[in-house]
Amino acid sequence: xxxxxxxxxxxxxxxxxxxxxxxxxxxxxxxWRQEHDLDFLISGSLMKMKAMHNQIPQVRKTVxxxxxxxxxxxxxxxxxxxxxxxxxxxxxKKHKVLLLENDYPSVNWPFESRNFDSMYVAIDARIEDxxxxxxxxxxxxxxxxxxxxxxxxxxxDMDFLTQLxxxxxxxxxxxxxxxxCGMTDFDFDNSPLDVLGASGYKxxxxxxxxxxxxxxxxxxKEVSVKSVGFNAANGNLxxxxxxxxxxxxxxxxxxxxxxxxxxxxLEFLEGIGMSKIESQLNRLSxxxxxxxxALGLLEESVVRRKRHSTIFNIKGNDVLYQKLLExxxxxxxxxxxxxxxxxxxxxxxxxxxxVGILKKEM
Numbered sequence: 001x002x003x004x005x006x007x008x009x010x011x012x013x014x015x016x017x018x019x020x021x022x023x024x025x026x027x028x029x030x031x032w033r034q035e036h037d038l039d040f041l042i043s044g045s046l047m048k049m050k051a052m053h054n055q056i057p058q059v060r061k062t063v064x065x066x067x068x069x070x071x072x073x074x075x076x077x078x079x080x081x082x083x084x085x086x087x088x089x090x091x092x093k094k095h096k097v098l099l100l101e102n103d104y105p106s107v108n109w110p111f112e113s114r115n116f117d118s119m120y121v122a123i124d125a126r127i128e129d130x131x132x133x134x135x136x137x138x139x140x141x142x143x144x145x146x147x148x149x150x151x152x153x154x155x156x157d158m159d160f161l162t163q164l165x166x167x168x169x170x171x172x173x174x175x176x177x178x179x180x181c182g183m184t185d186f187d188f189d190n191s192p193l194d195v196l197g198a199s200g201y202k203x204x205x206x207x208x209x210x211x212x213x214x215x216x217x218x219x220x221k222e223v224s225v226k227s228v229g230f231n232a233a234n235g236n237l238x239x240x241x242x243x244x245x246x247x248x249x250x251x252x253x254x255x256x257x258x259x260x261x262x263x264x265x266l267e268f269l270e271g272i273g274m275s276k277i278e279s280q281l282n283r284l285s286x287x288x289x290x291x292x293x294a295l296g297l298l299e300e301s302v303v304r305r306k307r308h309s310t311i312f313n314i315k316g317n318d319v320l321y322q323k324l325l326e327x328x329x330x331x332x333x334x335x336x337x338x339x340x341x342x343x344x345x346x347x348x349x350x351x352x353x354x355v356g357i358l359k360k361e362m
Contacts, residue, residue: 001280004272005345010330015350018330020150020179020311020341023205032264033207036257051256059263063212066266067181067196069188075213075249076259079199080178081106083213086249087174087195088114090224091142095172098131098140102335104150107176111144123149125304128160135168142172147180151335152302153311155180158191165192172222178202178211179311182343183281185274188214195219203343206265209258213249220245227251277344284342284351285310291355295362310342314358323361329354 007026010016016024039047056076064071077083088110097118099108111118119138121130134140143164148155161173174195180186181196182203188196197213200206229251233239269277285308292298297314316338324331324338332339340354 001344001347008345011345014328014330015346015353016330017340017342017346017350017354018332019202019343020153020339021202021332023182023202023207023343024345025207026205026268028268029205029207029261029264033257033261036260048256051260052253055256055260055263056254059259062263062266063214066270067186067188067214068190069214070217072244073215073217073246075215075246076254076262077197077211077213077249078209078258079211080176080197080213081110081199083197083211083249084174084176085110086225086227087213087223088116089226091222093117095142096138096140097142097144098134098138100127100145100149102151104146104176104178107144107146116142123152123154124301127154128157132160132164135164135171141170142174144174144176146176146178148183148309148311150179150311151339152299152313153179153309153341154302154305155307155309157307161192172219179309182269182277183309184278189216200262200265204262204265204269206262207258209255210262212262213246215246225249272344280344281310281342284346284348287348288312288340288342288351291351295355295358297358310346311339312341313337313339320358320361324354324357327357329357 005011007028008024010024060074060076061071064074075083084106093116095116097111097116099111099118099120101120101122119134119140121127121134131143135143145156165171165173173193175193177196177198179202181198182205194216195213197211199211201208225245225248227248228240228243231253232243232247232251288310289298289308289312292312292314293303298312302308313335314337318333321331321333321338342351
């Protein structure tokens with residue numbers, strides 16, 4: 001990983017523990033983006049039209065391959081929030097929706113603003129049991145949630161969702177993977193999820209302005225998307241009435257710089273190896289959890305979980321936050337504490353340094 005770390009100049013200045021807020025730009029992607037814009041500078045529309053016709057389909061294929069999803073069921077969207085809002089315009093209000101308390105606003109607010117019949121369960125150590133109980137007792141037909149919680153890093157057990165889907169095959173499971181995608185080698189088509197959406201600027205390291213929505217075929221029977229535009233018909237006037245489901249999420253032109261960045265970063269992660277990245281993250285998660293638990297800095301719901309992501313919210317106020325910043329630790333104030341998040345480019349030595357700072361200031 002040392003050679004890979006050299007691609008990220010920020011790491012030479014700081015302990016970057018803030019990927020949950022924004023992933024890092026790296027040398028390879030910067031070079032690609034500069035070449036892209038240089039081509040645009042000297043060729044104008046000649047370059048752009050060619051890129052739109054050739055590059056964007058390749059982006060879709062790369063996303064489909066990376067997550068094992070049917071190519072035709074991939075929608076390219078600027079971010080998860082836009083994708084979910086477009087989808088919910090076509091979801092029947094007959095559904096009863098189960099949400100998580102204090103989940104990411106872009107998951108809950110779109111349902112709430114449309115006055116869906118919604119119910120909530122608390123995010124704690126027993127979150128899977130609470131979800132199952134609510135579905136059984138209250139008859140929820142839609143489950144919408146973040147796979148990894150933005151505030152404290154609690155990660156939903158995928159095996160639990162698989163069992164839940166077997167027990168309730170008609171349950172529509174909609175997942176936000178923005179804090180999940182890029183952490184593990186994920187197989188969408190063989191997963192229990194019906195919809196997976198994500199923005200690319202965090203763990204996928206793809207920068208801003210790109211994301212995707214993945215769909216199972218069954219979703220097309222549940223959702224009637226009304227959005228449309230010239231790009232959805234691939235610029236063909238006679239195709240207005242035969243637009244496939246996923247393309248309705250792409251009514252306008254897609255930016256070749258932003259979506260080309262997504263393709264580049266997915267290939268960058270593939271080059272490292274998602275199994276290697278997942279192993280590194282597991283090591284960092286275990287290390288951080290042991291250290292922060294020993295200091296009494298984690299909430300009980302996190303301590304009691306068998307498996308956790310690499311996002312941790314430790315007890316601390318603005319004074320401690322400022323001390324971390326003064327010691328070149330990039331992190332974030334979130335909720336009632338300080339959020340630290342680690343990606344594959346972080347090291348166990350960096351966690352040791354953070355622990356040393358915390359011990360000194362406590």
